[in-house]
Amino acid sequence: MSISRLVVGTRGSPLALAQANIVRDRLIAVIGLDPDQVVLEVIRTTGDMIQDRALSEAGGKGLFTKELDSALQAGAIDLAVHSAKDLPTWLPDDLTIAGYLAREDVRDVLIAPGARGLADLRPGAVVGTASLRRAAQVRRLRPDVTTGLLRGNVQTRLARLHEGRFDATLLASAGLRRLGVSDPSATVLELDEMLPAVGQGAIAITARTGDGTVLAALDSIICPDTGHALAAERAFLTVLDGSCRTPIAGLAQVQGGLLRLRGLLLALDGSEWVETVREGPVSDARALGDDAGRDIQARANPALLQHQGDRS
Numbered sequence: 001m002s003i004s005r006l007v008v009g010t011r012g013s014p015l016a017l018a019q020a021n022i023v024r025d026r027l028i029a030v031i032g033l034d035p036d037q038v039v040l041e042v043i044r045t046t047g048d049m050i051q052d053r054a055l056s057e058a059g060g061k062g063l064f065t066k067e068l069d070s071a072l073q074a075g076a077i078d079l080a081v082h083s084a085k086d087l088p089t090w091l092p093d094d095l096t097i098a099g100y101l102a103r104e105d106v107r108d109v110l111i112a113p114g115a116r117g118l119a120d121l122r123p124g125a126v127v128g129t130a131s132l133r134r135a136a137q138v139r140r141l142r143p144d145v146t147t148g149l150l151r152g153n154v155q156t157r158l159a160r161l162h163e164g165r166f167d168a169t170l171l172a173s174a175g176l177r178r179l180g181v182s183d184p185s186a187t188v189l190e191l192d193e194m195l196p197a198v199g200q201g202a203i204a205i206t207a208r209t210g211d212g213t214v215l216a217a218l219d220s221i222i223c224p225d226t227g228h229a230l231a232a233e234r235a236f237l238t239v240l241d242g243s244c245r246t247p248i249a250g251l252a253q254v255q256g257g258l259l260r261l262r263g264l265l266l267a268l269d270g271s272e273w274v275e276t277v278r279e280g281p282v283s284d285a286r287a288l289g290d291d292a293g294r295d296i297q298a299r300a301n302p303a304l305l306q307h308q309g310d311r312s
């Protein structure tokens with residue numbers, strides 16, 4: 001069956017729109033659709049309406065996806081574009097992750113006027129972030145640093161920082177690149193000091209489970225290796241998610257059919273952490289992630305598995 005029109009659902013933030021346009025451009029180029037056959041439909045989600053609190057306090061999972069899920073189920077859109085990082089581990093049965101585009105730079109960037117890295121922050125510096133994962137890893141390396149809540153979209157956060165309310169903030173390199181933002185105060189952090197969130201740097205596409213036409217079209221733009229990496233990372237997160245919402249980082253990298261997954265769980269203040277590594281063939285992606293999660297569960301101080309938090 002040939003496609004006459006595809007409706008792409010997206011949130012309305014500048015980053016979401018940039019990502020939806022990347023998917024749209026790929027569909028036009030690869031499937032040979034006309035530009036006017038692929039239209040964006042902007043959908044406001046609960047997460048977009050909450051600006052004043054950490055998302056963890058607002059009720060957590062699915063805040064950025066619920067309304068997109070409903071639009072897919074109602075047939076108002078044919079596919080939805082998400083930051084994989086914001087996609088819950090659980091999806092309704094009638095929806096599926098069609099796949100992911102090839103992953104961008106997975107690393108986090110420190111934006112700190114006058115400092116060239118975490119070690120270079122002034123004693124007692126205040127880092128603005130809404131992410132427990134970033135806060136815990138900053139404090140692991142710099143126990144003297146305090147963190148304060150800094151939320152909002154990428155531009156809002158950069159504006160607050162440059163108003164001088166914080167000494168530094170952290171953002172995903174992928175988001176900055178997709179927005180074409182290059183900040184002179186930016187330093188890319190290496191994976192050993194700042195392990196990314198599960199899914200960071202990947203654009204996910206969801207669709208209706210039974211929609212063979214749309215799924216076949218999406219098949220031609222997705223990246224299988226990114227799919228393997230995300231399968232491992234999401235399996236890892238699923239194990240730990242059931243029992244807790246603590247600072248968790250996880251990254252799988254794929255090369256030549258082999259997958260290497262690093263997982264990390266930390267105390268909120270970075271004073272303790274448990275790390276794990278699993279390696280194996282991409283065909284075992286899920287099992288490797290599952291195993292990594294169980295290993296951390298078994299080895300972590302039980303107190304680390306009890307907190308509540310935001311996963312970004």
Ligand SMILES: NCc1[nH]cc(CCC(=O)O)c1CC(=O)O
Nearest residue numbers: 083171172174175200201202312
């Ligand atoms: N939490 C919001 C969010 N979701 C995805 C990205 C960045 C893009 C990506 O990771 O693909 C961001 C902003 C950030 O963390 O800097």
